[in-house]
Each structure stands twice: as structure tokens, then as C-alpha cells.
Amino acid sequence: MRVTVIGSGIVGASAAYHLSSHGADVVVVDADLDGQATAAGAGIVCPWVDHPDDDAWYALARSGARHYPELMEALGEDLGYERVGALLVAEDPAELEPVRALLERRYAGAPEMGEVSVVPDPARLFPPLAEGLTAVHVPGAARVxxxxxxxxxxxxxxxxxxxxxxxxxxxxxxxxxxxxxxDGSVTSGALPGPDAGGGDGSWRQAAPVAGAQSGTRADAWEPEERRAAPEERRAAPEERGAAPEERGAALEERGAVGKDRAGEGATEEKVAADMVVVAAGAWSGAVCRPLGVEIPVFPRRGQIVHAVLDGADTAGWPIVLPHVGPYLLGFPGSRVVVGATVEDVGFVPRVTMGGLEEVLRAGLRLAPGLAGATVTETRVGLRPVRAGGPPLMCRAGERVVVATGLSAYGLTAGPYAGLLAARLALGEPAPLDLTPYRLPS
Known part of the structure; x- marks a missing residue:
């Protein structure tokens, strides 16, 4: 069987790996666009604290976490995967009770999370943390x-x-x-739905995502909205929530409806395929639009900062997850990652001064011991967010499989999502009931 995989992020790469493992003739095509989510992901694998009221979301994320050890063994390389544990931190111990109760309820079905415990002095495990914090420790959490x-x-x-x-x-x-x-450009007319934001009661998803349909900012740790930069306010109609007829006209004008494939002097060819896997992240809508199928996925920008804390052995530090605010995690080489912003600004993959200021200010409030760290890199990614539902793992026609919409959980569930997409493309049974991940009728 000949299969073309569109997108070489974590989902597309996994689909290509699993397809080729089963003997398929695979071609992976990637547009190499700025803002791909995989390249900017921090690498947190801790699914048990989120989506308390969404069984489909949780089942996918939990399965993704379980898939990692087997995948790491199969690949046989050191890929930064390590179970370093996670600290769910708060100033008031009472804030931790709901998530602790959630973890206790889920433990029987997910013993891989490890024995959860209360840590009265989390700075003992993550030295730069502020004093006066309390934490719940989840030992099974991993970074990658x-x-x-x-x-x-x-x-x-x-x-x-x-x-x-x-x-x-x-x-x-x-x-x-x-x-x-x-040269080509890919845009997307997919828009956030009315239920696209957070607020589902999750430990990490409880902050409201305001302005999801207007393209305004929504910051995970700042409840107030901040005015978007002028260039962001000039977003295209499909990125700022215009009326359908305005979006359609704009897309036609910009060549996004089946015509945005090439610039002047470009060459175009047909790639032979029996099946196609679309794993193009936030751009999946543009890829699939000629099918007459709307993919309800939109981009959500996240900016993160990488820094080096000279002399610190950060390799074994746990992940730090406050209820609302920046996550922190360590990697070998004295490296610490702080992030991320949550911004609904359309297809604008830029690192901004305002975004970095928010990350650094909130990060230092949580971990003042990082004040002397050297900033070495900034990253920005456009996370593909499913409007009003769990990710999409489904067919979009007789010959097309779509796998997208993993939002902030791309590195948690991406490899497993690629496996599911490969099974769908090959017509084989999936290890997870995929009914909740279909396109809306």
C-alpha cells in the first residue's frame, strides 16, 4: 500500500514510522512552515491531572503516556525521556485538594502515575522555587x-x-x-467554536481562554486581556472570526481554497497514494478543504524560554505545574524550560517582547531562584486546537485519514496518535475506541 503522510511533526513522524513498520510504501511531505508545534513543545508527559470531565480526551492522553516506554525501547536511543515526576504546586494547600482527589480516583486505572504524596517543601526537589509553596508529587510524570x-x-x-x-x-x-x-503558503479558515477555550476543571486547563473567537490574547496566568499588537490586530478575516461569507471571500482572494499550493515559478506534481494521512497540525484545515470537509482546528500560539542555570544539576529535577501559570522543567546540561503563553492570534508564529515578558515575569514569581539563569533560546509554536471537542483521529473520506487537534498535549499523545492514524490508514483495528474522535456530522 502507498501512503502519503502530510506533516512531519510528532504525529506525522509516528504515523510514518508505524506505517513503514507494517510494510507500507510511505512518502512524508512537509511544508517546513514556521511555527510547527512539535519543535516548540516543552515535553511534559503528565496526563492524569487534566480533563476530569472529558473521558475521551483523558483516554487518549493517558494512552499516549503509556505508549512511551514501549516506543523508547523500540527506537533504542536516548531521546530525553525520563520519569522525573511532577510537582503540582500552590501557595494554599486547600487548592491542591481537588487534583489530589482526582488522582486518587484515577490511580486504579492508571497505576503508572505512581504513589501520589504531599510535599510540604517542594523547593527541596526543585531548588529555585519560591518559599511557602506546597505540592502534590506525581512520581510517574515524565519529560521528553x-x-x-x-x-x-x-x-x-x-x-x-x-x-x-x-x-x-x-x-x-x-x-x-x-x-x-x-514557494507556497498555507492558511486555514478553521475557527474556534463557542466551546473552544479552557475552563473544564482541569488542573492545567482551568484558566479561561477569553477572546477565542476574536483573535485576542488569552494568557494562562493573567485573567485580564491585553491589547494585541497592531500587526496581530490586522489578522486576516478567517483568523479574527469574520462572518463566513467574509472568510470565504478572503480565502479565495488569498488562494487558500485549493489554490494556495504554489508561488510563481513553482512546480507541481501529483504524488501517487492509496491512502493519505493528514497530520499537518493547525494547517490541516487548509490541506483538507478541497475535499469539501471543514476541519474544526485552529492555531493557539505558545511562547517558551530556555535558560541555563550555571552549576545546577537540573537533569533530575521534577516538572513544576502550578494550577495557573508557567510550567517549569529541567533537562540535562543545567537547562531549564519556562512556558508557555496561551494566545489566540491566528497564524502569527512570532516571538514577541510582550510574550517573553509574561513568561519571564510569571516564571520568576514562581521560581525566583532562576533570576541569574542565562536565556539561551526562545521558541514559538502554533498548537492545533480542536474547537469544542477532543482531538480528531478519523477518516475524512474514503482515502484520507486526519490526525490533529492535540493542543498542548502534542508531545504527550502525539506518538500514540500517529499509531492510531497508521492503523486507520491500513484498515486495522485500533487499540482505542475512536468513535469520540470523529468529525462532527
Whole structure:
């Protein structure tokens, strides 16, 4: 079977790996666009604290976490995966009671989270933390280097015969793949639905996501909205929540409805495929639009900061997860990651001064011991968010499988989502009931 995978992020790379492992003839096509979520993900694997009222979301994230040890063994490389544990921190111990009760309820079905305990002095495990905090310790939580996992999956797929190609891919109405090798742009008309934001009672998802339909900012640790920058306010109609007829006209004008594949001088070819897996993240809507299928996924920007704390052995530090605010995690080499912003600004993959100020200010409020750390890198990604529901793992036509919408859980569930997409493309039974992850009728 010939399968084309559109997108080489963590989901597409995993799909290519699992497809080629089963003997499929695989071509992976990626447009190499700025803002791909995998490259900017922090690498937190701790699904048990979120989605208390969404069984489908939780089942996928939990399965993704369980999949990691088996995948790491199969790939046989050091990819930054380690169970370092997580600290759920708060100033008031009473704030921890709901999440502690949630973990106790879920423990029987997920013993891999480890024995949960209360830590009265979390700075003992993560020294830069502020005094006066209390924490719940989840020992089974892990961190992973998402870029390293993605690259290892692609290398393994290539060893198994897969081909990697760069170009802008779109579909025809019949599900054929057209690949442009010239300059191209991919936009998306998918818009947030009325239930696209947070506020589901999760430990990490409780902050309201205001302005999801207007393209205004929504910051995880700042309840007030801040005025968007002028260039962000000039977002295209489909990115700022325009009326459907305005969006359609704008997309036609910009060549996004099946015509945004190539710039001047570009060459275009048809890629032979029996099946297509669309794993193009926030851009999946544009790829699939010629099918006459709307993919309800939109981009949510996240900016994160990497820093080095000279002399500190950060390799074994646990992940720090406050209820609302910046996460912190350590990696080998005295490296600490702080993030992330939560911004609904459309397809604008820029690191901004305002975003960095928010990350650094909130991070230092939580961990003042990082004040002397050296900032070494900033990253920005556009997370694909499903409007009003769990991720999409489903068919979008006889020959097309869609796998997207993992939001902030791309590195938690991405490798497993790729496995599910591969099973769908091959017509094999999936290890998870995929009914909740279908496109809305």
C-alpha cells in the first residue's frame, strides 16, 4: 500500500514510522512552515491531572503516556525521556485538594502515575522555587525531548523505506495529493467554536481562554486581556472570526481554497497514494478543504524560554505545574524550560517582547531562584486546537485519514496518535475506541 503522510511533526513522524513498520510504501511531505508545534513543545508527559470531565480526551492522553516506554525501547536511543515526576504546586494547600482527589480516583486505572504524596517543601526537589509553596508529587510524570523523538521516528521510518520530501501539499476533491516544490503558503479558515477555550476543571486547563473567537490574547496566568499588537490586530478575516461569507471571500482572494499550493515559478506534481494521512497540525484545515470537509482546528500560539542555570544539576529535577501559570522543567546540561503563553492570534508564529515578558515575569514569581539563569533560546509554536471537542483521529473520506487537534498535549499523545492514524490508514483495528474522535456530522 502507498501512503502519503502530510506533516512531519510528532504525529506525522509516528504515523510514518508505524506505517513503514507494517510494510507500507510511505512518502512524508512537509511544508517546513514556521511555527510547527512539535519543535516548540516543552515535553511534559503528565496526563492524569487534566480533563476530569472529558473521558475521551483523558483516554487518549493517558494512552499516549503509556505508549512511551514501549516506543523508547523500540527506537533504542536516548531521546530525553525520563520519569522525573511532577510537582503540582500552590501557595494554599486547600487548592491542591481537588487534583489530589482526582488522582486518587484515577490511580486504579492508571497505576503508572505512581504513589501520589504531599510535599510540604517542594523547593527541596526543585531548588529555585519560591518559599511557602506546597505540592502534590506525581512520581510517574515524565519529560521528553520532542524534537529528538520526532527526528528518531523519521530516521527509523527512512531506514524502513520511507521517503521524506519538502513541499506544500494539498488534496484534490478526490483525495489525490498535489505537491508544490516552489514557494507556497498555507492558511486555514478553521475557527474556534463557542466551546473552544479552557475552563473544564482541569488542573492545567482551568484558566479561561477569553477572546477565542476574536483573535485576542488569552494568557494562562493573567485573567485580564491585553491589547494585541497592531500587526496581530490586522489578522486576516478567517483568523479574527469574520462572518463566513467574509472568510470565504478572503480565502479565495488569498488562494487558500485549493489554490494556495504554489508561488510563481513553482512546480507541481501529483504524488501517487492509496491512502493519505493528514497530520499537518493547525494547517490541516487548509490541506483538507478541497475535499469539501471543514476541519474544526485552529492555531493557539505558545511562547517558551530556555535558560541555563550555571552549576545546577537540573537533569533530575521534577516538572513544576502550578494550577495557573508557567510550567517549569529541567533537562540535562543545567537547562531549564519556562512556558508557555496561551494566545489566540491566528497564524502569527512570532516571538514577541510582550510574550517573553509574561513568561519571564510569571516564571520568576514562581521560581525566583532562576533570576541569574542565562536565556539561551526562545521558541514559538502554533498548537492545533480542536474547537469544542477532543482531538480528531478519523477518516475524512474514503482515502484520507486526519490526525490533529492535540493542543498542548502534542508531545504527550502525539506518538500514540500517529499509531492510531497508521492503523486507520491500513484498515486495522485500533487499540482505542475512536468513535469520540470523529468529525462532527
Amino acid at each position: 525531548d520532542g524534537r529528538a523523538v520526532r527526528d528518531a521516528l523519521l530516521r527509523a521510518a527512512v531506514r524502513q523505506g520511507a521517503e521524506l520530501r519538502t513541499g506544500v501539499a494539498t488534496l484534490t476533491a478526490r483525495g489525490e495529493v498535489l505537491l508544490s516544490s516552489g
